[in-house]
Amino acid sequence: MAILVNENTRVLVQGITGREGSRHTQYMLQYGTKILAGVTPGKGGQSVHGVPVFDTVEEALRKFPEINTSIIFVPAQFAADSVYEAIDAGIKLIVIITEHIPIHDTLRFVNYAKRRGVTIIGPNCPGVVSPLKSKVGILPNHIYTKSGPVGIVSRSGTLTYEISYHLTQAGIGQSTVVGVGGDPIVGTDMVEVIKMFEEDPETKYIVVIGEIGGTMEERVAQYIGSGKVTKPVVAYIAGRTAPPGKRMGHAGAIVSMGMGSYESKVRAFQEVNVPVARTPTEVVKLIKKLMP
Amino acid sequence: MAILVNENTRVLVQGITGREGSRHTQYMLQYGTKILAGVTPGKGGQSVHGVPVFDTVEEALRKFPEINTSIIFVPAQFAADSVYEAIDAGIKLIVIITEHIPIHDTLRFVNYAKRRGVTIIGPNCPGVVSPLKSKVGILPNHIYTKSGPVGIVSRSGTLTYEISYHLTQAGIGQSTVVGVGGDPIVGTDMVEVIKMFEEDPETKYIVVIGEIGGTMEERVAQYIGSGKVTKPVVAYIAGRTAPPGKRMGHAGAIVSMGMGSYESKVRAFQEVNVPVARTPTEVVKLIKKLMP
C-alpha cells in the first residue's frame, strides 16, 4: 500500500518537451515510473526519452486509456488551461509542479476539480513519491531508495528532501512522501493528506513539515485534536527566527486571529501532544523514539 | 390536480411595491391566490393590499416558511439579482413576468436554477393559472372561471388569453394554462410543460400555441413523434403571413437548417398528426371535435 501513487500509476506528462518536463521525464523513467505519454500542443508526433508526444490530452488518452495520473510542467501562464484539459479528459489525479501560477487561477481550477472529484496536488510542489513503487514529481531519485512506515506531508520541497534524506540515511523508509505545495491555496491540503495516511495500512508514523504563514498547520493540529488520527505524528516548522512578515492588512489580522506565527503553530501541535523538532535532523530522532 | 400551481401554492411577490407588482398582487388576491408576502429592498415594513413587505427574500421566508413560489415583477436591470435571491433562499418555483431582461442574464440564471432543481417559468411571460385553484401571473381573472380538461402551453401572452377566452366561452374549462415566455431562452420550454401535462390526470387534451421563429415547436412535434405523449394535441402558430425576418447571419441558417418558419412548424406538427388551427377561434373547434 501507499497513498496517491503506487505500482498502478500510469502517467501523462503535460509540458513534456520543455526543459524541466523533458529532464524530469527522464528522471521519473529512471526511477521506474510508468510514463505512457506526454503532451505539448504543436509537438505531437515527437518523442521524449522514448515517450510519445501528443498535441492534446484527449488524443493521448485515446491511445493510452489506462493513464490515470498527470504531472504538469507547463509554464505558469498556460498551466491553468492544461489543468482544465486534464480534468475535462477524465484524469483523476493531477500533480502540478509549475510555480508562479496566479493564485486566482489556482483557486478556480482547484474548486472546479473538487466538483468533478479530481485530486490535485500542488501547484508549486515537488510532487509525490511512494518509494520503490512510483514517483510523480521532481524529488531527487537517490533519496527515495527505501519504502517503510513513515508518511511525510510537507509544504516545502527542499525541506522534504532534507528530512527524507536523513530518514533514509538512518535506515527508516517511507510509505509515501507528499509535497502539498507552497502556495497560499493548494489543491490538497495537509489535513486531507493526513486522512489518507490514517487510512493507509503501510503508514505507521506521520511527519508534518510546515512553515510559518497561513493556518494550515493549526488546522492539522485541530484535526489531530479531534481524535481522528490514531497514528503518531511528528512535526517540524521552518521560520522560527523569521522576523514578522508583511502584514496582510487589517483583514488578515481579523481572519487569522493570531494564527500563522511559529509560536502559534508550535503551541497548536503541543496542545495535541505532537512533538515539534527544532531542526530537520531532530525529526529523525523523534521518529526513532516512537519506534519499538 | 393541475400542474405547477394549485391549492397549495403559497406566493411571494418580488417587486411588490412597483406599479405592476402592486396592481397584479391585487388581481391575484381577488382571484384567490394565497399571497403571503412581498419583497422590495428598502420598503420593508410597508404593506401592499394587506400583504406584508420585506426587504429581503430571506426575511420573508423566515416569517413565512410555507412560501413555495415566487413571482417576479422587478425591473429588467435588477431582475436577475432577484432570481438569484429567490433560488438561493430555496424557493422551487419562480415565475418571471419581467420583460426585456438581457438574454445572457437569462441564460445564466436559467442554468443556475437547473443545477439547483428550481423551476423557472418565463421570463417575459404571462405566468401560470390553474383555474379556480391559483393564479401566479398576469392573465386576466375573468377569463379563467372554469377548470377542465384542456392544458394550454403557449409562447405568447395575449394569444393565450384569446384562446382561453374562446374555450371558456364555449364551456370548455382548463386544467392549467402556462405561458412559457416569448424570449429566445426561457426557463421551462414547451416540451417540459407537455411532459407535465402528460403526467397530470386532470389534463385530457393539450393546446400548443406557438409562433414563428426558434425551433421550440419543431422540438415539441419531435417529442410527440417519439410516442411519449398519449394525450391528443392541437396547435396554433401565429405569423403565417409574416415576411421573412431579420437573418441571424450564416450561423443562424447553419444551425436552424430551415427550421423556424411557419411552414416548417406546421409540417412538423402534421407529420405527427397534430392538427394546426388557422385562427385562434379554430382551436376551439378542433378541441370540440376531439371530445366525446
Next chain:
Amino acid sequence: MQSHFNKYFVRLLEYKGKELLSKYGVKIPRGAVISRVEDVSVLSTFKFPLYAKAQVPFAGRAKMGLVRRVDTLKDAENAARDYLGRVVQDYPIRKVLFEEGVSVAKELYVSITLDRENRGYLMLASAEGGVDIEEIARRSPEKIIRLYIDDYEGLRDYMVRSVARKLGLEGTAAQDFVTVVKAMYRVFTEYDAELVEINPLALTTDGQLVAIDVKVMIDDNALYRHPDISVEDSDYTMEELEARKYGLHYVELTGYVGIMANGAGLTMATMDLVKEFGHEPADFLDIGGGASKDSVREGLKILLHDDRVKAVLINIFGGITRCDEVARGVVEALSEVKTNKPIFIRLKGTNEEEGRKILAEVGIKVYETAEEAMEALSKALRSMQG
C-alpha cells in the same frame, strides 16, 4: 433560426464590429472609417488600392455596388461622395470604411452564437469559409466543426486549439486562431451578443489570420450597459428609433391596413387575420406589455400619419396591458390628429369595462372579437372603393 417580430437584435455596422474585435486582439485590415467627404484626406498615408465599403447593416452589399476598389485619393473622394447620405433599404449611409487589400491564401469561417436549445453557446468553424458557407453546410455538414460552450465553464484554450487542429492550422496560425476565438468570445459575452461572426477569416499568404468581414449582433435589451455602442452604429432606421422611444415595436410592411396590437403573438395573429380576409397589413406595431396611454397615442399617430394606411385595426387583449390606458391613448391621438381613416377596435381583458366607457364617450364602438372588428373593417374598405 430567424428573428421575426418577437425580439430585436441590433446588428452593428461592420466597422464597429471590427473595432470591438480588434480591441481584444483580432487582426483587421488596415483602414479608416469616414463620415464626411473631406475626411478622405486621412487616407493619404494608406497603400492604394483601397476598398471602399459603404457601412450598411445588411447582406449582399457587393452586389448592390456598395463595395468598390479605389486606386487614388480622388477615387476615394468620389466613392465617399457617392455613398454618404444615400438611403438604401430605408437605411441612410452615414459611414464608409476604406481598407487596404489583404493577400488571401485561404478563407475560413468562424462564429459564436447562442445555442437556444441547449441554453449555452455554440461555436461554428469551417476551413471553407466565404459567401458559400451555407451551401457548404447543406451539402457537406461534416465540414462544419461545432463546439458547444457551457456558459458556466466558459471557453478553454485547449478546446480552441483542438478546433484549430481540425481546421488544419499549425504553428503561429493555430496560436493566432486561439487569440481570434477568445476575442470573439469576450465580445460575445461582454457585449451581450447574439452572434459574432467572422466570414471570411483570411489566412494570408504570409500566414496571418485577418478578419475580412464581421457581423456582430447585440441584444437590444442589454444596450443600456454598453455606452460605447451607439444606435447610430446599428441597423435601426429612423422610424424604428422613433417608435423605440415609446417602447413600441414597429416594422413597416407593404400593405394598407394599419395594425396595432399588444404582444408579438397577437400582433402576428392579427396580421394573419387581415390576410385571411384578403387584405394586406401596412405594418407590424406591437405596443408591448403594460403600454402607457402615451405609447398608444404615439403608436396610433404613426399609423394615422402614414399615407398608405386606409383603415386601422386595433386588437387588444389586456393582461398587464390595461384596456383603459389603451382607450385613453386612442382618444388622445384622435384629438391631436385630424383624420377620416376609420378605426376598428377590439378590447378585451384587464379593465375592459373602463376602456369601453372611455371610447363610448367619444363615440367609438368596441368589438367583441377580432373577427368582428375585421369584418367591419372589410366592409368599410369596400364602401370606400365603391
Next chain:
Amino acid sequence: MQSHFNKYFVRLLEYKGKELLSKYGVKIPRGAVISRVEDVSVLSTFKFPLYAKAQVPFAGRAKMGLVRRVDTLKDAENAARDYLGRVVQDYPIRKVLFEEGVSVAKELYVSITLDRENRGYLMLASAEGGVDIEEIARRSPEKIIRLYIDDYEGLRDYMVRSVARKLGLEGTAAQDFVTVVKAMYRVFTEYDAELVEINPLALTTDGQLVAIDVKVMIDDNALYRHPDISVEDSDYTMEELEARKYGLHYVELTGYVGIMANGAGLTMATMDLVKEFGHEPADFLDIGGGASKDSVREGLKILLHDDRVKAVLINIFGGITRCDEVARGVVEALSEVKTNKPIFIRLKGTNEEEGRKILAEVGIKVYETAEEAMEALSKALRSMQG
C-alpha cells in the same frame, strides 16, 4: 494570516488603489497626485485646506509625519519638497497625494480578501471602522460582519444589500454601498488581488460613501497580465526589483551571515540554523526552483557586495534545481568579484556529483549537511574575531 518569505504580494500605493476603485464607481476625495514639486500648481483650483499624503506602502504613516494639512499652495509646495525623494524604511518617496477634506459622520470598514481555508473569497465589514478595527474585532467579534463568496457563483447584489442593512445603512447610502462593494469585487477578481480594503469608508455628513484610505495587494505572479500596474506604484524596493529580475527572492535582514538557499522552507530552516549556532542572518535569499547559473551568480554577488556580510552559507538541496548549475554560478561570481569572505557550501540532490566536481576544480569544499557547513562557518567567524 501573514505573508512571510514564501509568497510576495505587491502592495499598491494608496493613490493607485484609489484610482482602480474609482474607475469602477467608488467615490474618493477630490485630489491630485504629484511627482515633481513644480506640479503643485495643479492644486490651485482645489479647495484648501488639503491633506498631503506621502505615498509610502506601509502603515503608521501619520505617526511618522508623512501626512499633513496644508492651508496654502505655498504650504503644499513645501510639503511636496519635504516628502519627494526622501527614503523611508528603504522606500524612496516618489509621489505625494493631495486631497480635499471630507466631512465624516461615521467611519465604516470593508474589505475583500482571499479565504485560503475555504478556497474562496471573504468579505468583512463593520459599522465601526477606522484605525481601531483590529481591536474591535478582538473585543467584539460580533461587530464584524462576514460574508463568504464562492468564486464560482460570484457576489450577488442582494447579498451586499443584506450586509448594508446589517451595517444600518439605508436609502441611497445602502445603494451606494452595493456600488462600492461591487467595485471592490471587480478590482479583486479582475486585478488578481489578495486584498482590497477600504478603511475608513466614510459616511459623510451629506450621506455619501467616500473611500478615505485604501489598501490593495496584488498577486505578484499575475502582474504580467496587468500592464496598467507599474512596479513603481508598489512596495518594491530597489534591491528587491534588482533581485526579481533574476527570479531571486531577497529580503534584507539585520545580521552578518549571508544566506543563500533554494526554496522558502529550506531558506528559513537555514536562517533558523544560523540562529541556533548563535549568529545572525544578514538576509533571506531564496534562488527559487530550477535556478540558472546566472541567478546564482547575481544572488551571490549581492551578498559579496554587502559590507555587512562577513561569511556566506549556501544550502542547496536540488530537486528541480540542479547542483551543477549552482556550482557554475558560484564559480562565475567568484571570478567576477574579488572577495576574501569565506563561503561554506552544502550541496545535495539532483546532479550533486557534477556540482561537487565543478567546485573541487576551484578548490571549494562541499559539506554533506547544513550543520557541518554551519559548524565550519562558526569556526571561521571565531578565528576572524580572534
